[in-house]
Amino acid sequence: KKSEAWSALFSEPMSELVKRYTASVFFDQRLWQADITGSLAHADMLAAQKIIGADDLAAIQKGMAQIRAEIEGGQFEWQLDLEDVHLNIEARLTQLVGDAGKRLHTGRSRNDQVATDVRLWLRGEIDLITGLLSDLQKALLSVAEQNVDTILPGFTHLQVAQPVSFAHHLLAYVEMFARDAERMADVRKRVNRLPLGSAALAGTTYPLDRERVAKTLGMVDEQGQACICQNSLDAVSDRDFAIEFSAAASLVMVHVSRLSEELILWMSQNFGFIKIADRFTTGSSIMPQKKNPDVPELARGKTGRVVGHLMGLITLMKGQPLAYNKDNQEDKEPLFDTVDTLKDTLRIFSEMVGGQVNPATGKLEGGITVNAPAMEQAALKGYATATDLADYLVKKGLPFRDAHETVAHAVKAAVSHSCDLSELPLTVLLQFNKSIEKDVYEVLSLRGSLNARNTVGGTAPAQVRQQIARHRARLAS
Ligand code: ARG
Numbered sequence: 001k002k003s004e005a006w007s008a009l010f011s012e013p014m015s016e017l018v019k020r021y022t023a024s025v026f027f028d029q030r031l032w033q034a035d036i037t038g039s040l041a042h043a044d045m046l047a048a049q050k051i052i053g054a055d056d057l058a059a060i061q062k063g064m065a066q067i068r069a070e071i072e073g074g075q076f077e078w079q080l081d082l083e084d085v086h087l088n089i090e091a092r093l094t095q096l097v098g099d100a101g102k103r104l105h106t107g108r109s110r111n112d113q114v115a116t117d118v119r120l121w122l123r124g125e126i127d128l129i130t131g132l133l134s135d136l137q138k139a140l141l142s143v144a145e146q147n148v149d150t151i152l153p154g155f156t157h158l159q160v161a162q163p164v165s166f167a168h169h170l171l172a173y174v175e176m177f178a179r180d181a182e183r184m185a186d187v188r189k190r191v192n193r194l195p196l197g198s199a200a201l202a203g204t205t206y207p208l209d210r211e212r213v214a215k216t217l218g219m220v221d222e223q224g225q226a227c228i229c230q231n232s233l234d235a236v237s238d239r240d241f242a243i244e245f246s247a248a249a250s251l252v253m254v255h256v257s258r259l260s261e262e263l264i265l266w267m268s269q270n271f272g273f274i275k276i277a278d279r280f281t282t283g284s285s286i287m288p289q290k291k292n293p294d295v296p297e298l299a300r301g302k303t304g305r306v307v308g309h310l311m312g313l314i315t316l317m318k319g320q321p322l323a324y325n326k327d328n329q330e331d332k333e334p335l336f337d338t339v340d341t342l343k344d345t346l347r348i349f350s351e352m353v354g355g356q357v358n359p360a361t362g363k364l365e366g367g368i369t370v371n372a373p374a375m376e377q378a379a380l381k382g383y384a385t386a387t388d389l390a391d392y393l394v395k396k397g398l399p400f401r402d403a404h405e406t407v408a409h410a411v412k413a414a415v416s417h418s419c420d421l422s423e424l425p426l427t428v429l430l431q432f433n434k435s436i437e438k439d440v441y442e443v444l445s446l447r448g449s450l451n452a453r454n455t456v457g458g459t460a461p462a463q464v465r466q467q468i469a470r471h472r473a474r475l476a477s
Contacts, residue, residue: 034120041216059100107206111236111324115195132346139354153379160382168459176255183248198232201323237323246310257303260296275369309334396435
């Protein structure tokens, strides 16, 4: 029946293989709500502009309500023959309400229809993702709040560098996810623009009120002004908004992946810094002792998949002449999978990091368990306060480069004694520089080192507390 849907022009029906190859209904049906919403806004405007009658509008609304119920109830019969979500819904509408259904497509093309649907759908998903990003930030904050004074060896090159507050380390991820949320908000502005009214590519001969449709669909800026795509050729053909979203999503996953890598390291026996709840781990079929960090490992793996989708989408766009081409139908599966992967990953990470609220106590339970003594013990290895000794000597008047060299000798001595710098007796330290006094031991302590880094963005507990408060306030507003 499909070939007849076009016109009498076709002399033979479409082959079964081509039908299957070109159809998108089995994946684009998830746009059904956006499709109905968009159609209703279009119909409302057509009636207001007297392009269709008030009775037609009423019939369309009634038919769409039934279709909505059928889809929600799982009774709607999606047909491959009808190619995509748009034609399936329109055909059913016409079946239900007759000519009014046939009038719906006046002044519209599937080209501006699909671009509108994808934008409406993605806008809703961006809002969900933004909420999930806040949840994850809050989960990280809840662990940070408990660990301002927990000392972690900070690494560069994965070699012990300087001690940091564990909370400070977690707040680094809060910063990343906060920027991700900013990026999502920025992408949303460009997603939230109306293609409808562009028709196939050149605009339409009907006196459409695009502003009305935009406002009905909530495609407005902060001042409430309608956001309308201003060039019909561009509106139906570009998918840069989807590419931008994928780029923002890829960065979220890259951040999750870095966190995953750290969680995996921290929970390995060789670190033993944290535990994650058993429900996020799996055992081994051969080694009875194992608890493997499958969730963070999979998240790290799924990052590749999301970044791959970004490559797919951007490559999809690059060779397309204006205006619409069927290539664009290939935007959906990568976009859908990106959204699904991102949402699941964020949900699972919020719970794995922060735990779940126990309804009985109202308290968060089952988040990561921190082994503060193990972290601190690890920070004591590796001469993490060597820079502090150099800074101490600078304050005594030594040029920094000389202080650096002096401390290198002190570290060498400590290595040969198999002890920490703070365990070298004053008599030994004095051999390296005569101005060293007893107060050096405070400087060489992990807590002294932390407290000394008391500038904005530094790891001193006082700074970290301020940052936590700032993030809490930001996330509450
Ligand atoms: N399913 C199509 C897509 O996703 C809808 C637009 C089809 N337009 C067309 N002229 N064939 O892009």
